[in-house]
Amino acid sequence: MIPHDRPVLAEADIAAEAGMELHxxxxxxxxxxxxxxxxTNPGERLRLYDAAQARAFLEGRPIPPTPPADEPREPHPDDLLSTEEVAAALGTDASTVRSYAATGYLPQGTELHGRRYWPRHVVQARIDAGDQRHHPERTGAGRQPGDPRNRAPRGPRSSTQARLQEVAADLARAxxxxxxAITAADLAQRYDISHRTAERLxxxxxxxxxxxPRVET
Known part of the structure; x- marks a missing residue:
């Protein structure tokens, strides 16, 4: 999670601010x-750090204290949740969350540091709305029957297939x-895969x- 009031940096950002290549x-x-x-996000593959602490390190200043781990903190609607955290909130897995975003069942979210995040209030709205994947008559305001955003994911897919659908949707949108244009380097960072695998994807x-299929106009 990225707290709404605590900006973070990835190691690539820190290296860039130091004027160096990441390696x-x-x-x-x-x-x-x-x-x-x-x-700030223990256990996740992409390491994120408090921006104020990271910049203090770069500038040789005293490091600001880390908020106590046991300090009570109320969830904020604008906290950003990672794919894994959204999956936990929705009771599914990360690949399904990506499929939800690709098919419109869940908004696209925000891309930061090569990863996608969703505001807590967006995830909560999805939970509050209930499972509408198999009830096309319960469309949102302004959506007509047959709107592609009303289509349901067809059940669990492999991680590779979910990524393929997501990247194809991103290409179409771009x-x-x-x-x-989306590049292989973008995908390698987003999914933490090799450049060769990203090129194939x-x-x-x-x-x-x-x-x-193309729609005739």
Whole structure:
């Protein structure tokens, strides 16, 4: 989780602010940094750090104290939840959450540090709305029967298939909205996979997008 009032940085951001390549920064400063600055999201693959603490380290200033772990903190609607945390809240798994976002059952969320996050209030709204995946008549305001956003995921998919659908949806959206093209490097960072695997995933998503049926206007 990224607390709404506590900005965070990933190691790639910290290296960039230090004016170094990530591998150089890790080799020269990574061990010392990690010994002094705790992660804000223990147990997750992408390590995130309190921005104020990280910048104090970079500038050689005293490190601000970490909020006590046992200090009571009320959940805030604008806290950002990771894919794994959303999965836990919805009682499913991470690959299904990605499928939900790709099919419109869940909003796309916000991309930060190469990962996707959802505001707590969005997840709570999904919970409060109940399971509408198999009840197309209960559409949201302004949605007509047959709207693709009303379609339900067809059950659990493999992580690879979920990623493929997600990347294909992102490619289509980028093309329609004139956004920068998605690269293999983007996917390698997003899914923590090798560049070679990311290239294959990107090629497969492009092929799937080309084979998708076109709607005549």
């Amino acid at each position: 150089t920064w890790r080799r020269r400063h990574g061990a010392d940094f990690r010994a002094r600055i705790p992660v 093309g329609a909205e004139g956004q920068p 990107l090629a497969a998503a492009r092929q799937e997008l080309q084979q998708a």
